[in-house]
Amino acid sequence: MDTNLNDKESMVARIQQLEHERGELHKDIEQLCMQQAGPGYLAAATRMHFQRTAGLEQEIENLKKQLAACSRDNLNLQEELSEAYRIKTQLAKLHQAEAAQNMEAEKQVKFFQGCVAAAFAERDNSIMEAEKAKEKEESMSQKFNEIQQRLEVLNSDVLEQKRLNDTLQSDLSKQEEQIETFKKVVNKFYEIRQHSLEGFEDTSWDNKFACLLHDSEELWSYNDSSTSKYISALEEEVETLRNSLDKLQSKIRVGLEIENHLKKKVLELEKKQVLWDKMVMEGITELRHYHSHHRVQITSLLSKERSHIKSIIDMAEEKIKQFDVISEQDLVPCGVVRLQENEFRDVHMSTDADPDWAPKRIDQGALDTVAHKEGNTSEALAQAMQEKVAALLLLSQQEERHLLERNVNAALQKKMGELQRNLLQVIPVDFFFTCTS
Known part of the structure; x- marks a missing residue:
C-alpha cells in the first residue's frame, strides 16, 4: 500500500512537472516567434509546438489513466485492509476465548494430574498396607496352626488322663x-482275740486295727515263730496298702477335678466357637452389604462424572463447530472481493501490483492452519477426557478391592485375637497338668 501511495505521488508530481514544462515551452515558442517574425519559421514553430503539445497531452492522458487505476487500486487495497482488520479483530477475540478455554483446560488437567498423583500415592500406600496385612495374615495363620496343634496336644492329654482315670x-x-x-482277715483275727480274752465287743474298724496292732507278740505267738512273722508281714502289707489307697484316692480326686475342669473348658470353647461362627457370618453379611452399597455409590458417582465429561466435550465440540462456521463465513467474503477485483482489474496495470495479492493467500493459509490446530486440540481434549474416565474407573476398582481386603484383614485380626485369648485361658490347665505329673 505504501508503494502505491508513493507511485501516486510520483505520478502527480510528474504531471505537474509536465504541465510546467508545457507552459515554459509555450513561452519559449512565443518568444522565438516574436524574435524571428518570419512566416515560414512561424509555421514550423507552430507545427513543432502542436506536435510537442499533442505528445504532452497524450502523455498527460496516459498519466491520468494510470492515476485513476492507482486510485482504484488504492480503494480496493483500503477495502481489503479494512476487511483484514475486521478479520484480525475477530481472530483476536477468538484467540482470547480459546486462550481462556486453554487456561481452564490446563487448570483442569493440573487438577486431574494432582488427583491422579494422589490416587497413585494412595494406591502405593494401599499396596504397602496389603503387603503388611498379608504378612500379618501369614503370621496369624502360623499362630493359628500352633494353637490347633496345642489343642490337639491338649485333647490327647485329656484322652490320656481319661485312660489313666479308667486304670x-x-x-x-x-x-x-x-x-x-x-x-x-482283720475281723477274723479280732474275733479270735476276743474269744481268747473271753469277751466280745463290736467296735469300729479303726479300733479293731488299733487293738490288733497294739497287742503284744506273746499274745499272738502260739509258740510258733512263723505265725508271728506272717502276722507282721500282713501288718506291713496292710500299712502299705493303706498308704497306696490314700495315694490312689488323692490321685482319683485330682483326676476328677481336672476332668471336670476340662469338660467345663471344652463346653465354654464350643460355645465360644458357635458364637464366633455367628459373628463371622454376620460380619461377612455386613461386609457384603457394605461392599454392595459402596459399589452402587461409586457407580453413581462415575455415571455423574461421565455425564459431566460428556457435557464438557459436547460444549467444546459445539464451540469448535461455531469457530469453523465463523471461519468459513469469513473466508466467503474474501473470495467475493477477490472475484470483484479480478473483474475490475485494468489490462494496462503494471506488474508492480502483483505482489500485493500475497497477503490474501497467506491469510487464507493461516486460517486453514488455525482450523486444523483447533481440530487437533479438540481431539486431544476428547482423548484426555477418555483417559480420565478410564483412570477413574481403574481407581474405583482398586479402591473397592483394597476396601474388601481391609475388611477381611480386620475380621482375621479379630478372629486371631479371640484365638489368642482362648489360648491364654487354656495355658493354665496345661501348666497344672505338668505340675501334677
Whole structure:
C-alpha cells in the first residue's frame, strides 16, 4: 500500500512537472516567434509546438489513466485492509476465548494430574498396607496352626488322663476288693482275740486295727515263730496298702477335678466357637452389604462424572463447530472481493501490483492452519477426557478391592485375637497338668 501511495505521488508530481514544462515551452515558442517574425519559421514553430503539445497531452492522458487505476487500486487495497482488520479483530477475540478455554483446560488437567498423583500415592500406600496385612495374615495363620496343634496336644492329654482315670478306677476297685478281704482277715483275727480274752465287743474298724496292732507278740505267738512273722508281714502289707489307697484316692480326686475342669473348658470353647461362627457370618453379611452399597455409590458417582465429561466435550465440540462456521463465513467474503477485483482489474496495470495479492493467500493459509490446530486440540481434549474416565474407573476398582481386603484383614485380626485369648485361658490347665505329673 505504501508503494502505491508513493507511485501516486510520483505520478502527480510528474504531471505537474509536465504541465510546467508545457507552459515554459509555450513561452519559449512565443518568444522565438516574436524574435524571428518570419512566416515560414512561424509555421514550423507552430507545427513543432502542436506536435510537442499533442505528445504532452497524450502523455498527460496516459498519466491520468494510470492515476485513476492507482486510485482504484488504492480503494480496493483500503477495502481489503479494512476487511483484514475486521478479520484480525475477530481472530483476536477468538484467540482470547480459546486462550481462556486453554487456561481452564490446563487448570483442569493440573487438577486431574494432582488427583491422579494422589490416587497413585494412595494406591502405593494401599499396596504397602496389603503387603503388611498379608504378612500379618501369614503370621496369624502360623499362630493359628500352633494353637490347633496345642489343642490337639491338649485333647490327647485329656484322652490320656481319661485312660489313666479308667486304670485308676480299675485299680481302685481291685484295692477295694483287697481291702474287703483284709477286713475279713482283720475281723477274723479280732474275733479270735476276743474269744481268747473271753469277751466280745463290736467296735469300729479303726479300733479293731488299733487293738490288733497294739497287742503284744506273746499274745499272738502260739509258740510258733512263723505265725508271728506272717502276722507282721500282713501288718506291713496292710500299712502299705493303706498308704497306696490314700495315694490312689488323692490321685482319683485330682483326676476328677481336672476332668471336670476340662469338660467345663471344652463346653465354654464350643460355645465360644458357635458364637464366633455367628459373628463371622454376620460380619461377612455386613461386609457384603457394605461392599454392595459402596459399589452402587461409586457407580453413581462415575455415571455423574461421565455425564459431566460428556457435557464438557459436547460444549467444546459445539464451540469448535461455531469457530469453523465463523471461519468459513469469513473466508466467503474474501473470495467475493477477490472475484470483484479480478473483474475490475485494468489490462494496462503494471506488474508492480502483483505482489500485493500475497497477503490474501497467506491469510487464507493461516486460517486453514488455525482450523486444523483447533481440530487437533479438540481431539486431544476428547482423548484426555477418555483417559480420565478410564483412570477413574481403574481407581474405583482398586479402591473397592483394597476396601474388601481391609475388611477381611480386620475380621482375621479379630478372629486371631479371640484365638489368642482362648489360648491364654487354656495355658493354665496345661501348666497344672505338668505340675501334677
